[in-house]
Amino acid sequence: MKTFIFERSELDRLVEILKRRDYKVIGPIVRDSAIIYDELTNINDLPIGWTDEQTNGMYRLKNRDDAAVFGWTVGPQSWKKFLFPPIQKIFATHKSPKGLDLQNSKKQTSQESAQTKYAFFGVRPCDLNAISIQDKVFLGGPFIDPVYERKRTGNFIVTVNCGQAGGTCFCASMGTGPKAGTGFDLSLTEVLNDKHHYFIVEVGTELGSDVLKSIKCIKATDENLTTVNEICSKTVKQMGRLLDTSNLKSILYQNSEHPRWERTAARCLTCANCTMVCPTCFCATIEDVTDLAGKQADRMRKWDSCFTLDFSYIHGGSVRASAKARYRQWMTHKLASWVDQFGTFGCVGCGRCITWCPVGIDITEEARAIRENQS
Ligand code: SF4
Ligand code: SF4
Structure with a gap:
């Protein structure tokens, strides 16, 4: 796998380049006292200088004493809200003088997806694995979910290896982290010390390589690769929970x-x-909703x-x-x-x-x- 390094200041450029390529860039932002995922307008939306404390039934944001961009773990939301939305219209019917018009949401979602190409920026390795699990559920069997398929098509994924473990994480037990394996376009590791703030980036796809051409970066050394492994090993040691999956x-x-x-x-x-x-x-679950006049009925799919x-x-x-x-x-x-x-x-x-x-x-x-x- 090709690996490079780039300076912290180039991170802004990475987001800009994805936007210029017509991606809707979704990333972590601080809202309502939590780190959630939403559209990034610019790099300053990222949770710079924030971290989270988590334990059973408790989540709290705290200021860090440095300017780490990814110095936190996961919040209450995941990327599934974009690929498998909490509420999705399946179809609508409208009563007209000629009878009932069926408005198939296939047309609506294909129009949406023609406009929306997602770049997921800052995906944790556990969540990358969760996406691949949902791929199996929605795309892997004899029945393909058309909504998921449209929203998943053409995603650009930037993962970030975890430099610290959250209070409730146990990805090491599940073999899903703290380092991303496959399924990303670019995978970042943030390195921040007294003198230097930079990113080590592994390239997962040709598209990732092409995007990276617009960033000022240099080839990584063996020392940089060792740094990635050291950071991830430290995270594994911090993980306070284990799940024995044998048998x-x-x-x-x-x-x-x-x-x-x-x-x-x-x-x-x-x-x-x-x-x-x-x-x-x-x-x-599926819910049918009608208006009070009895002219419009929508069939909705909602998380259950x-x-x-x-x-x-x-x-x-x-x-x-x-x-x-x-x-x-x-x-x-x-x-x-x-x-x-x-x-x-x-x-x-x-x-x-x-x-x-x-x-x-x-x-x-x-x-x-x-x-x-x-x-
Ligand atoms: S339903 Fe889930 S989240 Fe709610 S109390 Fe039970 S285990 Fe906890
Ligand atoms: S720890 Fe496992 S079961 Fe719990 S929310 Fe994460 S993926 Fe789901």
Whole structure:
């Protein structure tokens, strides 16, 4: 893989070049006391000098004592909100004197996507893996999701290797970080010391190489490559959580009646936060909405969650009526049946479900409790 270095000042240029190539550049910004993802107008939108503190049920932004651009980990949002939007119109019907006009949203979304080519700027390695998992879900089977396909087509991805671990991360256990492997156009590592602030950049695609031609950069040395490995190794050592994945699928399948499910259910509020923040969760429901005059009806796809009672409601009852059944379904899907469905775990170890669970339930702790006391 070709590797170069460029100065911090060139980062502005990278964003500018992507904009000039007609990408809508989406990146991290500070809003509502959190780091979220939205369109970057310029480089100053990035969370320069910010970091985050996270633990079970707690997230807080803090000022750093340096000007690191990527000195934080992940916030409540992920890139799935752009590729698999929380609310999406599937089709609309309009009543006219001639009858019902069906306005197929295929036309609408293809018009949208003709205008919108996303560049995702600042994707963490765990989230890059989450995108590849959702690719399998939406594009990998016999039924392709047309909305996801249009929004995913032509993405330019700039990943950033993690120079520090978040309080709830465990990507090293899942093999998804803290260094990006494949699937990016460019992958950055930020280096900031007393004397020098620069980026080491690995080129993943021809397109990435072409974009980089407009940036002032020089070929990386072996020392630079060692620096990347040292930064990522330090991040692994900082990671406070581990998830032992050996034989995990069988352990969960064999322990569906473990008393731990009941104990966790007594704490779980079934609020669905964990599924909303999870970058791989993909459940949705369909809702039909009409106007009061009865002239317009829209069919909408909206994010749903296996934690809601309605999600498994069929023929007059909910299949998973208890919190125990719903928590068990979620965790067993993530760490066991997902492997049977898609060939990987449904978890990339981003830690969001731990941080944003109002009662601080920790998927790594739950898996450990069942492993250590198997029935
Ligand atoms: S595990 Fe936590 S976030 Fe998930 S539904 Fe239960 S209380 Fe909500
Ligand atoms: S299950 Fe939790 S840690 Fe795993 S990917 Fe989803 S939000 Fe991240």
